[in-house]
Amino acid sequence: MVQEKIHFEPFSQEPIRLIDEQGHWVAPFAHGLPPETLRRFYRDMLAARLLDEKLVLLIRTGKTSFIAPHAGHEAAQVGIAHALQKGHDWLFPYYRDMGLVLALGVPLVEIFGQTLGTAADPAKARQMPSHPGSKKLNVFTVCSAIASHIPPATGAAIGMKLRRTGQVAVCTFGDGATSEGDWHAGVNFAAVQRAPVVFICENNRYAISVNIRQQTASANIAIKARAYGIPGYYADGLDVLASYFVVRWALEQARTGAGPSLVELVVHRFGAHSSADDDSRYRSREELAAERQQDPLLRYQRFLEQQGLWDAQWANELRLEIAKELEAALQEALKAGEPNPLEMFDDVYAACPWHLEEQRRLLAEELA
């Protein structure tokens, strides 16, 4: 059985890689995945990329106010999405995870509703774009405050252990997030509790303009796990199967009581930090061009080609199909219209207290 052979050692010197740049399978074990699954990964990566392009377009045309491009993170995000048990495990994502939440099954219309701030946003358009969430899918609504979701992920995992639900909490964040105190506090507590949580760093080596060398003096992010007595896995996040198998391994360990782990997936950030950023101020176009050569989609395409699972026509059809889905969802989200301004006073508390009732009346009068 394949499963028996798949096993990873923590703290490798080099990132764990299963597919090399030329698309060759270089792992010491067989992947054992059926063609549909392999192709599904490609579809999800392509959908993530096309979503990113669509979001960039919405910015260019002034239809939305903010995005945090995820191009370059697709392999990592799709790998994560498939490693967890959708709707059973919990995901604590961050703002650059649109490809991840899409692959996990968050409906496109909700994603666009959130992006455009229409009534199609199940969260009532209260947060900036790139802040998805879904109770149904156990996707904990993104909070802008970097690393503030780490202790909550630990807490949820402690709850899972306590109630023996068999769930795992998966918590993603960037390299910059590892410098925050709350990151440390949350990981440490999880380790002591042996809580079923997998912490995943999508390391794109930048926190806005701050290079990883100014972020930390540690050799890599995975090694930080040593501070907590938990395993740290250092993997190539441009390799969707490395991302998938390493995260799956970490989840299995967590699910069977071995406690938390830290997974580092090294990725590229092809775009600027966000639509509010101009990255030419701080990183050279040469550096970026070199990174763009290492497109995770291209690498995976080469792999699929070698497996006889990719051809241009199929890919084109896929592309068209996804583009149609995107456009349809966008239109549906737009149609939902603006949320009612008086909803502003809902959900502060379970019930509206007197002072908010007063304030609601004040605003209602003004709008009348």
Add this chain to the structure above:
Amino acid sequence: MVQEKIHFEPFSQEPIRLIDEQGHWVAPFAHGLPPETLRRFYRDMLAARLLDEKLVLLIRTGKTSFIAPHAGHEAAQVGIAHALQKGHDWLFPYYRDMGLVLALGVPLVEIFGQTLGTAADPAKARQMPSHPGSKKLNVFTVCSAIASHIPPATGAAIGMKLRRTGQVAVCTFGDGATSEGDWHAGVNFAAVQRAPVVFICENNRYAISVNIRQQTASANIAIKARAYGIPGYYADGLDVLASYFVVRWALEQARTGAGPSLVELVVHRFGAHSSADDDSRYRSREELAAERQQDPLLRYQRFLEQQGLWDAQWANELRLEIAKELEAALQEALKAGEPNPLEMFDDVYAACPWHLEEQRRLLAEELA
């Protein structure tokens, strides 16, 4: 030259120890310290112990409201005090460091002034006992909030580097402190900046009642340095010479531009956490009795005996001399009397703003 031989490797499996329990010198190098220095260490350890006993007495007799006993930490604290350049380097201590600040030269009358809250406290009796500080000696006034002094220590060290003062910042804390977010934030920033700061954990394996096993899942504290790409030294803090030489080594490294390091000194806490604590609730008397067998003073006494530097008469005279100094300082501190209540409004700002003037007047009327 001895200096050339003294060098320590980080991340040892066992704590670095230079004197064994029987008092034998077990290091691979000669200590090279003159007899006066060796005896001075003993004197300072004894003074620390007697100060602790005096503080316990002040509590028992209701003369002060709080203490955090340092018995069991003397070797570590005296080792640290002698490793740094007094009055040149900065110390960022914590509340259990009374033995350390005493060995560093903070006058006993100030220590008792602070303990009793009299006008002899240079800090005007605004904080609880065990919160010393001295601008003259570069001892950053203790703040109760655990680990909150770590980022300031980093900041001071960045300033030292920037202004090329040749100083080092030494920052001490307990094992519990390492769980705080600010600890992480401060150490990480120092490492990136290669700031001349030595972080020293006086690991007594308890944070009030919380055992180190509930505090962290890491094998020890020193290994946490790996998260920051800096060396971590694991040493026996019951061994005054191990403490001294390891800290001195870390300071030399910092002073010559090699950046920060983390030193763990494993100690015992012979007393309860504080005068407000009853440790029999959470640790067995057997455990404590076994620890008390490993008295750092006794170990060092054996060492001195073997070097022909200790005899009972000398020790007794020392004891009497110190006891006299303690009593004299205590009386002097008492004589200083209560601080003026209206001083309450000083030092909030450099100059007193209108609202504090108003409030000062209000209180003055009430007291009149």
Add this chain to the structure above:
Amino acid sequence: MPIMTMIQAIQSALDEEMNRDERVMLLGEDVGKRGGVFLATEGLQEKYGPERVIDTPLSEAAIIGAAVGLAAHGMRPVAEIQFADYVFPGIDQLFSQAAKLRYRSGGQFTAPMVVRMPTGGGVKGGHHHSQSPEAHFAHTPGLKVVVVSTPYDTKGLLKAAIRDDDPVVFMEPKRLYRAIKEEVPADEYLLPIGKAAIRRPGRDLTLVSYGGPMVEVQKAAEEMAAASIEAEVIDLRTVMPWDKETVLASAAKTGRLLVVSEAPRTASLASEVVATVSEELFDQLLAPPLRVCGFDTPYPLAQDKLYMPTVTRILNAAKRLLEY
């Protein structure tokens, strides 16, 4: 009915709620084996096990943040912050996560949790064992804030807080932990969050306070009564949302308002009550509404007792009101 201190009332509330509802659990520094530094959780780890009473690492962010995750996942965590002064390393978890979770998710996720903390001065705690940070919480939409002053209220309100569907900051004036004993029902009762208590009826002036200073306020009222001045004494009990109705009714009746709090005066809850009453009862007040508060200084050890509103200071202010 058993006689209880505030500490015993807390123990009793926690015990009953843990017994009643498996989802209720405790976490904090030293809450387990040691039973908390004030012994509020004494014996509960023994009774309910270390999974439901967790001795956490020394991190308020871990404590509050984990409580958010536990609550979102379906538990009813009661977190203890060892002293209110130490909430600040964890306050982003309270402000960015707990307070805003319901709102930011459009009601999808919620954080029904309680954050208990000993608050206030008077125990020779100096800077960091004496502060009264309730204004920070009340100024943060999404949090409810309770400050108790009697054992009876403590039990009923703590139980209500645990059952509340919103995050509740539950503040316990540490100097009252063992200062007051009173009858507290051994069985179930709940008190409503958001309702003040009239501690003493009166017609001459209204004294509004909460938490620790209720002791001095009631003493002052007694002294006034001895001089035939009848102060109506209101204990807010909840400061967010505070009970405007009760305060307005009383101030409208007496025409004179004094608000007493031991937190620093500037931008305090006392300022809030005075501002609101000034806005709403402009024509009915007979004298300027006044505040007696903690001073706008860090909390000084040497002036431990003088920092807080003294009976004299309260009486002086009341006199100003009455003689206006």
Add this chain to the structure above:
Amino acid sequence: MPIMTMIQAIQSALDEEMNRDERVMLLGEDVGKRGGVFLATEGLQEKYGPERVIDTPLSEAAIIGAAVGLAAHGMRPVAEIQFADYVFPGIDQLFSQAAKLRYRSGGQFTAPMVVRMPTGGGVKGGHHHSQSPEAHFAHTPGLKVVVVSTPYDTKGLLKAAIRDDDPVVFMEPKRLYRAIKEEVPADEYLLPIGKAAIRRPGRDLTLVSYGGPMVEVQKAAEEMAAASIEAEVIDLRTVMPWDKETVLASAAKTGRLLVVSEAPRTASLASEVVATVSEELFDQLLAPPLRVCGFDTPYPLAQDKLYMPTVTRILNAAKRLLEY
């Protein structure tokens, strides 16, 4: 005289002070190579080097805490918090260390430092790029708090803050960064911390505000002027210590007070000003002092403009005051 935006005024103040005094240095997220996300520190790392303009790791505790240590050691650090909303992970450094260092050491150690932060709403920032946390700072003894509203003030007050011997929180309404251009002297000038500015003299009512809403307040005053109602408009500029004298003088003259702030209302600076004026000018007010504030909700993206005090809301309140 050059014409500057607020951002340019900040750059100019920082540049002049760094040039004048070697001890002045900058630290924060993205302040170096990128020049800050709003470009307030653009070009300064190039000019003064990476030792004096430090791109920090992503930790507000590291930024503020290191600034405390730098200041105590003799530097004059200017820390940038990328958005005021993100001060909370570092607020214990501000509250426990910076604010209390002088006091707890009896004046031995001090923390002369500035913590700059873009504040307030109106830029479609949602929950975490819109908040106005000044009340938290003003409620914390030991901090001074400046909130600017014009380029001219910004330069003069930032320079004064850098030279101040106490920790100053310097809040910059981000929606004004590029909204206003005005003449700002190229050379040295300082403005006093703690002094309000009368933006418009008037006799009919007093409008007190600061920061972002000054724009709406002045628009409202203009609209009133068109109807021959003369509002006196006061810009507090410093909210701790705020300029009581100027406010009282004006309110005593007009008898009508409206305080406008975009922070949540409960326990806010607006509450403080109303409470103080009510206490001190009881007999001289002709109408109840009123507040127009941000709502007591988290900051909602969808209602980005409605959340903050609108001109209409200000005018409605003014009308209530005038018709009282």
